[in-house]
Amino acid sequence: MKNNSIDEAAQIIKNGGLVAFPTETVYGLGANALNPFAVAKIFELKERPTFDPLIVHIASFDDLKTLSTDVSENVMRLVKHFWPGPLTIVLPKSSIVPDIVSSGLDTVGIRMPNNPIALDLIRKSNCPIAAPSANKFGQLSPVNASHVKKQLPDVDYILDGGNTSVGIESTIVSIEGDTCQLLRPGFITLEDIENALPNTFVFNNSKPGKLVSPGLLKSHYSPKKPLYILNDSIRNLPEYSGLILHGGNNSLYTAQKVIYTSQTFNKIEITANLFASLHEMEEDESVKTIYIEPVEEKGLGIAIMDRVKKAAYQYNNSSN
Ligand code: AMP
Numbered sequence: 001m002k003n004n005s006i007d008e009a010a011q012i013i014k015n016g017g018l019v020a021f022p023t024e025t026v027y028g029l030g031a032n033a034l035n036p037f038a039v040a041k042i043f044e045l046k047e048r049p050t051f052d053p054l055i056v057h058i059a060s061f062d063d064l065k066t067l068s069t070d071v072s073e074n075v076m077r078l079v080k081h082f083w084p085g086p087l088t089i090v091l092p093k094s095s096i097v098p099d100i101v102s103s104g105l106d107t108v109g110i111r112m113p114n115n116p117i118a119l120d121l122i123r124k125s126n127c128p129i130a131a132p133s134a135n136k137f138g139q140l141s142p143v144n145a146s147h148v149k150k151q152l153p154d155v156d157y158i159l160d161g162g163n164t165s166v167g168i169e170s171t172i173v174s175i176e177g178d179t180c181q182l183l184r185p186g187f188i189t190l191e192d193i194e195n196a197l198p199n200t201f202v203f204n205n206s207k208p209g210k211l212v213s214p215g216l217l218k219s220h221y222s223p224k225k226p227l228y229i230l231n232d233s234i235r236n237l238p239e240y241s242g243l244i245l246h247g248g249n250n251s252l253y254t255a256q257k258v259i260y261t262s263q264t265f266n267k268i269e270i271t272a273n274l275f276a277s278l279h280e281m282e283e284d285e286s287v288k289t290i291y292i293e294p295v296e297e298k299g300l301g302i303a304i305m306d307r308v309k310k311a312a313y314q315y316n317n318s319s320n
């Protein structure tokens, strides 16, 4: 990796290049959001289908008003409550946002990340930065710089900010009048949003298998080896299995390798360690199949199981 300089990275963004950078959620693959040629390189490097829109990252509240034509009171309430932080808000887009960013939709997803390197990079680049996660399309999200290098060795620059703190992608909502729909569960839960918008109807429209937002496919975030969710009918694991537990009893199974994301089912710890544990199993050549313990689908557990089910989907549904 080259020197870890935000100034150099910002120069690359200004010149229309790509920079992988840390946010509090996962590492992003960034380009100048207002330069369609730069943004096109993101789709090319990630092998991401162009129907899957990108999230635009900003560092000042003023940018919200230049990127969107309609910043309502409810939007401002959410912004004041959760930004900088892991919440993306889908808003009507202004004409300066190129179509390639929003996959031709008339809306754009915007977020202010809570990471000093990300915020400094955006400020020094002097433009909003469009950034999906810095991985090949469909594969595991990167939560440190080595995960980025593994999947995108040809990226122009990687800013190394250590491990991300949250560990999964942002919550996504869209707001129309007095209705707020959750499009993708994340670290900020439905209950958090309800508390911030007491007079608004907030509902979860992100049920598994329902395509509420382009790009939210059933299969996503997958490791390169089979992944199965533990259930009562699984009594013994096959040879060379990797077992990811969140506090459950290790002695019930014999596995080649065991990783605990948490000792106590602490959902914040599980979230922070989820992708790192899947990467570690993916990289360990002695592991051929991965098994992961489920968590209760309540609160943050909804976002955890959303990622786990999508990661396991292709290995559990042979028709896909
Ligand atoms: P990521 O791949 O984590 O960067 O997240 C991008 C996701 O945000 C996409 O796959 C969409 O599901 C969602 N998204 C981005 N922009 C929009 C939009 N304008 N309308 C609806 N969903 C969006």
Ligand code: MG
Residues within 6 Å of the ligand: 132, 133, 141, 169
């Ligand atoms: Mg992604």
